[in-house]
Amino acid sequence: MAEEKKLTEQESLQLITEMIGKVKSSFHESGTSAILWGSVIGFCGLFSFLQIQFNFSTGGFDIWLLTFIALVPQIIISIRESRQKRILTYEETAMNAIWIVFGISIFALVFYNNAVPKIVENYYAKEGIELFQKNIATGETTAFHPFILSVSSVFLILYAVPTLATGLARRFTPMIIGGIICYVLFFISCFTTYKYDMLFQAIAGIINWLIPGLILRRQFLKGKSVNV
């Protein structure tokens, strides 16, 4: 491209349009992180559902701990992708912020779910109060340990937030659909038992992230082959 070539007004406009188009076509999300988290949440949810359904044991291992293990490949993916990126868009910066806040919120919710029942129990113990539950049918009274009711419904709301926001901001229909379905699952999960809540987690993982991730991956590979 010659630096001092005089342009006509029409040529200037064409050049601006062409360059803006070049930036747009060179930016494709790889979808790797979405595939990773869609698979992990999908698997853990489905495993938990089947575990309750068929009543089998994992020797005390909580399958949801896999989500913490999945943080390792996520960190590797993030470092590798940031090294490969040669442009940073404003939209990408905003999306990254949303997903980081989502990660922190999920971590906070896991903490809340594990800590609050114990804190409540300790609080009552300090006041000299012990909670009991009575089975009306048998008349049996046993100690009651507080727990957060239908916490997986709250997880579903959290899943929907960044997914729907990303879908709307990027005009990416699979994530818009995923986010909306996630809200629908949230309402249904308020009326269902823990077993079905786990199934909804699996559906949410697959619809929110795995399927959109696979679509993004396909677009990414197609874009890569075009740019080669």
Next chain:
Amino acid sequence: MFKELDPILHSQLRLAVMSLLIGVKEAEFTFIREKTNSTAGNLSVQIQKLKDAGYVDVTKQFKDNYPLTTCKITQKGINAFEDYVKTLQQYLQVKK
């Protein structure tokens, strides 16, 4: 009476660089070179002119032991680009 088109922007390569940078937060020098099909030397000179005008910020650092130059449009650059496009539109409307 029409405003004159900004001479800093009214050049093929500089306008191409500004058009690329207007849509991104920052871009690597190699990316700009690739998309504008220009030579490194030529592009360096034109980016320096844009930098002297205060339209872009250039950051030089090292990434994996290799030098990495990153360019970013400034607020002054955004204003100049917007003015340029507005003036361009005026010219084109008259010519219609």
